[in-house]
Amino acid sequence: MKREIREIACIICPVGCRAKVVLEKGEVLSVENVECPRGKVYATNELTAPVRDFFSTVRVSGAKISVLPVRATRPIPKDRVMGCARELSQITIEAPVKLGAVIARNILGLGVDVVSTRDLDTA
Amino acid sequence: MSAARSWGASYPSASTPGSGCNLTGPEYVSRFIRSAQNLGVECLLRTTVLKASLDKRILAVNGAEGILDLSAKAVVLAMGCRERTRGALGIPGTRPAGILTAGTAQRLMDVEGYMPGKRVVILGSGDVGLIMARRFAMEGARVLAVVEVMPYPGGLSRNVVQCLDDFGIPLLLEHTVTRIHGGDRLEGVTVAEVDKLRKPVAGTEKTVECDALILSVGLIPENELSRDMGVILDPETGGPIVDENMETSLEGVYACGNVVHVHDLVDHVTASGEIAGRSAARYALGEPPRLKRRLLVKPGANVRYVVPQVISGEAPVTLHLRAKRPERYVAVKVGGELSAFRRAVKPPELVTISLAKRVRGKEGTVRVSITKRSKR
Amino acid sequence: MRADVAIVGGGIVGASIARELSRYELSVILVEKEADMAFGGSTKANTGIIHAGYDDAPGTLKGRLCVRGNALWPRLAAELEVPFERVGSLVVALGGEEVRALAELKKRGEANGVPCLNVIEDRGRLLDIEPNLNKEAVAALYAPTAGIASPYEMAIAMAENAVKNGARIVLQTKVTKVVSKAGAVRGVQTDKGLIEAGCVINAAGLFSDEVSATAGVGHFKIAPKKGEYFVFDKALSGLVRHVLFPVPAQLSKGIVVTRTVDGNLLVGPNANSVDDKRDSATTSDGLEEVFAGALKLVPKLSSQRGMIIASYAGLRAESNTDDFIVEAYEEPSGFVNVAGIKSPGLTAAPAIAEMVAVMLEEAGLELREKEGFNPHRRAIDRPVRRQSVAEAEQLIVRDPAWGHVVCRCEHVTEGEVVEAIQRGAATLDGVKYRTRAGMGRCQGGFCAPHVIRILSRELGVPVTEVTKRGGSSRILPYEVKTLLRRGENDSPRS
Numbered sequence: 001m002k003r004e005i006r007e008i009a010c011i012i013c014p015v016g017c018r019a020k021v022v023l024e025k026g027e028v029l030s031v032e033n034v035e036c037p038r039g040k041v042y043a044t045n046e047l048t049a050p051v052r053d054f055f056s057t058v059r060v061s062g063a064k065i066s067v068l069p070v071r072a073t074r075p076i077p078k079d080r081v082m083g084c085a086r087e088l089s090q091i092t093i094e095a096p097v098k099l100g101a102v103i104a105r106n107i108l109g110l111g112v113d114v115v116s117t118r119d120l121d122t123a
Numbered sequence: 124m125s126a127a128r129s130w131g132a133s134y135p136s137a138s139t140p141g142s143g144c145n146l147t148g149p150e151y152v153s154r155f156i157r158s159a160q161n162l163g164v165e166c167l168l169r170t171t172v173l174k175a176s177l178d179k180r181i182l183a184v185n186g187a188e189g190i191l192d193l194s195a196k197a198v199v200l201a202m203g204c205r206e207r208t209r210g211a212l213g214i215p216g217t218r219p220a221g222i223l224t225a226g227t228a229q230r231l232m233d234v235e236g237y238m239p240g241k242r243v244v245i246l247g248s249g250d251v252g253l254i255m256a257r258r259f260a261m262e263g264a265r266v267l268a269v270v271e272v273m274p275y276p277g278g279l280s281r282n283v284v285q286c287l288d289d290f291g292i293p294l295l296l297e298h299t300v301t302r303i304h305g306g307d308r309l310e311g312v313t314v315a316e317v318d319k320l321r322k323p324v325a326g327t328e329k330t331v332e333c334d335a336l337i338l339s340v341g342l343i344p345e346n347e348l349s350r351d352m353g354v355i356l357d358p359e360t361g362g363p364i365v366d367e368n369m370e371t372s373l374e375g376v377y378a379c380g381n382v383v384h385v386h387d388l389v390d391h392v393t394a395s396g397e398i399a400g401r402s403a404a405r406y407a408l409g410e411p412p413r414l415k416r417r418l419l420v421k422p423g424a425n426v427r428y429v430v431p432q433v434i435s436g437e438a439p440v441t442l443h444l445r446a447k448r449p450e451r452y453v454a455v456k457v458g459g460e461l462s463a464f465r466r467a468v469k470p471p472e473l474v475t476i477s478l479a480k481r482v483r484g485k486e487g488t489v490r491v492s493i494t495k496r497s498k499r
Numbered sequence: 500m501r502a503d504v505a506i507v508g509g510g511i512v513g514a515s516i517a518r519e520l521s522r523y524e525l526s527v528i529l530v531e532k533e534a535d536m537a538f539g540g541s542t543k544a545n546t547g548i549i550h551a552g553y554d555d556a557p558g559t560l561k562g563r564l565c566v567r568g569n570a571l572w573p574r575l576a577a578e579l580e581v582p583f584e585r586v587g588s589l590v591v592a593l594g595g596e597e598v599r600a601l602a603e604l605k606k607r608g609e610a611n612g613v614p615c616l617n618v619i620e621d622r623g624r625l626l627d628i629e630p631n632l633n634k635e636a637v638a639a640l641y642a643p644t645a646g647i648a649s650p651y652e653m654a655i656a657m658a659e660n661a662v663k664n665g666a667r668i669v670l671q672t673k674v675t676k677v678v679s680k681a682g683a684v685r686g687v688q689t690d691k692g693l694i695e696a697g698c699v700i701n702a703a704g705l706f707s708d709e710v711s712a713t714a715g716v717g718h719f720k721i722a723p724k725k726g727e728y729f730v731f732d733k734a735l736s737g738l739v740r741h742v743l744f745p746v747p748a749q750l751s752k753g754i755v756v757t758r759t760v761d762g763n764l765l766v767g768p769n770a771n772s773v774d775d776k777r778d779s780a781t782t783s784d785g786l787e788e789v790f791a792g793a794l795k796l797v798p799k800l801s802s803q804r805g806m807i808i809a810s811y812a813g814l815r816a817e818s819n820t821d822d823f824i825v826e827a828y829e830e831p832s833g834f835v836n837v838a839g840i841k842s843p844g845l846t847a848a849p850a851i852a853e854m855v856a857v858m859l860e861e862a863g864l865e866l867r868e869k870e871g872f873n874p875h876r877r878a879i880d881r882p883v884r885r886q887s888v889a890e891a892e893q894l895i896v897r898d899p900a901w902g903h904v905v906c907r908c909e910h911v912t913e914g915e916v917v918e919a920i921q922r923g924a925a926t927l928d929g930v931k932y933r934t935r936a937g938m939g940r941c942q943g944g945f946c947a948p949h950v951i952r953i954l955s956r957e958l959g960v961p962v963t964e965v966t967k968r969g970g971s972s973r974i975l976p977y978e979v980k981t982l983l984r985r986g987e988n989d990s991p992r993s
Contacts, residue, residue, distance in 0.1 A: 011281040015466040066236035085261045089983035117150045171904035186899030189892045208942040210809035217780045220967035220974045227944045237975035263982030307972035
């Protein structure tokens with residue numbers, strides 16, 4: 001069985017332990033060199049199914065400002081971040097917009113919505 | 124009162140400013156905006172304070188009301204910071220279009236909807252610079268490098284990973300921009316290695332072709348009005364000396380947020396604002412909060428500054444300090460007594476110490492120090 | 500296009516000549532290749548000193564025109580409502596040999612007609628009048644008629660007044676050739692067409708030799724000499740009271756420390772030859788040289804590097820002749836050169852303009868005084884900046900834009916920005932030179948987005964087309980999302 005050892009810097013606290021993760025067939029067998037359990041969880045997730053909180057913007061018309069801040073309702077796979085950004089670049093939403101309003105439903109079929117993170121009135 | 128066009132002007136963008144909460148900047152601010160409005164606070168936007176004086180007289184102006192001449196019972200200074208500029212850095216070269224500070228670039232991108240270029244170099248790896256690297260990348264620009272003069276990044280490790288590594292953006296530590304090129308528009312920058320004294324090393328220069336140079340090279344507390352009023356400033360923080368009630372050297376004048384010192388997490392900014400607001404309200408109502416005793420908090424070993432600079436030592440207080448140098452496994456001592464352990468301290472990351480017990484001072488002074496201890 | 504007189508160049512010299520000639524029943528066209536007046540390499544970067552006139556030898560044009568110009572400045576500044584202060588200057592001697600030089604300068608100045616020159620040899624008195632002067636100073640030549648002014652504000656004000664009095668200004672128009680026929684000037688060929696004129700005045704600064712050569716007059720060459728500067732925060736404006744000079748070196752008046760008329764502290768310029776007439780880049784060595792020079796006069800500046808807010812460089816149009824070139828020619832007749840105008844060019848400009856008018860008259864051009872000539876030009880009102888409450892309220896009541904501060908550092912309101920645009924600013928720098936928006940300690944960090952938006956609105960152009968100083972200097976070339984939509988610049992990890 002082919003084992004792989006990957007090193008990854010943990011970002012949970014300022015120490016920044018360099019976790020040594022042993023993987024086999026994409027599964028984490030062990031995590032060494034971390035000083036706390038949170039680090040272990042982080043390293044495990046990062047190397048098997050890394051996700052990211054997604055924040056971006058969409059164009060908005062009819063308001064005092066031209067750009068609306070949005071976010072995904074749940075973290076999305078790290079490798080889909082640019083895809084979502086490109087998807088959102090096609091959208092121009094019309095004011096007024098309420099905080100939490102859905103801008104893009106089930107973006108890229110990821111089962112996650114992208115919503116507005118602010119109220120925005122018409123100009 | 125604010126000169127900006129909307130509230131929460133420093134957090135327009137899509138980013139998580141705090142550690143504990145999972146909100147974006149705008150979401151975080153909107154809660155406070157709603158709360159203030161519900162409480163009937165009169166909020167004046169596009170209003171600029173022209174002058175503030177010792178006697179708490181404020182001269183301000185806006186388009187709707189003209190000149191406002193106010194006599195305040197209490198004042199809270201919350202002017203935040205301005206960004207260090209290319210001019211202040213003195214980077215040699217030409218003066219083309221395409222050079223912006225990170226905060227201004229963020230405002231233009233995430234509020235106005237415009238970008239200064241598509242091939243970007245960012246100078247400075249503080250959190251603002253790192254976040255802008257990600258913003259540019261996510262808006263389809265090519266971020267060619269983040270250039271950092273120190274041997275370690277200026278921002279949180281989390282941001283190095285999520286803003287640079289995620290996008291394949293090179294971080295050039297111990298490098299700086301030594302020259303700017305371009306006629307009408309920016310055409311490139313010269314990047315060179317620096318030595319231990321942060322001076323460029325001859326022969327290491329490389330030219331990077333770019334059309335936008337984004338500067339994230341320091342925030343400077345904006346204390347013009349504080350100086351106007353005669354408030355005493357701390358040369359290390361760049362902001363007013365404050366006590367645990369966030370009161371400055373002037374009675375009834377309080378300060379909070381980045382105008383006091385550069386914070387890294389919004390949670391701390393909020394906490395300081397709540398203290399300042401509460402203190403100012405009590406002062407205005409005729410029950411000025413006073414310290415039972417005044418102990419001067421002085422920075423000791425490996426501490427650049429501590430805020431607040433004056434405490435009573437009798438009430439619970441949160442101290443914010445900045446280390447001068449990175450260090451692993453340290454003890455933070457307050458007045459010679461061990462107060463906390465930290466696995467690591469780094470200058471960019473504020474160290475927060477909550478003091479619950481009584482603090483004993485020595486000749487009216489309490490020294491705060493960071494010293495190495497053995498790994499337990 | 501046709502005029503009696505065509506002036507080539509919109510720097511301080513061209514502007515002065517245009518304003519002077521607008522007194523007369525003449526049609527005048529000023530042609531400037533950049534996007535605005537004073538946008539070339541020299542005027543806007545000038546130190547802004549109105550020299551007393553002891554630097555140049557008696558009998559030279561420089562000597563004569565400097566003293567005459569100095570005398571004209573106060574009234575001109577009042578008529579055109581541009582800031583000017585007669586703060587006086589000190590040429591500082593730091594050692595024994597330098598004191599001899601001061602006596603020389605005094606003698607020269609007196610021969611030129613400079614009033615009230617005085618060598619102060621009492622160190623105590625020197626430090627009394629200039630407390631932060633180097634304590635090693637042994638003596639200084641005090642010239643009370645020296646002053647400080649804003650070179651670009653004066654050029655712009657002169658242009659406005661000239662236009663008010665009937666002159667025309669064409670910008671972004673480059674003169675390629677002086678056209679003459681049968682030994683007489685016919686006009687100028689430009690990249691936008693021919694302008695016919697019986698008189699052509701060449702005030703093209705750095706490029707005046709090239710323009711002159713097209714007229715067949717090639718007896719001089721212009722070699723650019725760069726001068727670099729530091730600008731300090733206004734918090735230091737009280738550091739020096741006079742314009743401080745070192746004892747002059749061979750090549751230049753030396754590195755100066757002065758307050759500016761706007762309240763900043765200015766240090767510079769050095770003097771280094773460069774090959775390229777467009778090379779106005781600052782250099783690491785040059786800036787160090789400037790700072791070191793400043794420390795000789797005000798050692799206290801060594802701890803004030805953190806108060807620097809800007810640095811820049813300008814280019815002197817230095818000719819290979821010893822003196823100003825202000826000449827009319829037999830052939831082609833009607834052609835006048837006003838070239839090699841470096842220091843004391845700003846001071847001399849009004850006197851140069853007078854001299855040119857006289858030359859034109861002597862060459863046969865009739866100069867009849869215009870009846871409705873109005874020497875007054877109203878400056879843009881800035882009551883908010885001056886904290887003039889009643890005046891500010893009046894303006895704000897009529898138009899709220901005068902209460903909306905867009906430049907926090909310099910307290911410039913939207914009203915002023917709009918007026919600057921109405922007066923001809925079409926670029927970010929054009930607004931900057933007319934209002935000071937962007938010249939404060941944040942260097943445009945707060946105001947640039949506002950000013951760009953206002954320019955876009957007032958000029959009816961998309962934000963993406965707004966420029967810093969014309970040409971290709973677009974500040975925000977892309978709307979968000981356009982790069983993503985184009986699919987360019989995909990980062991490796993996506």
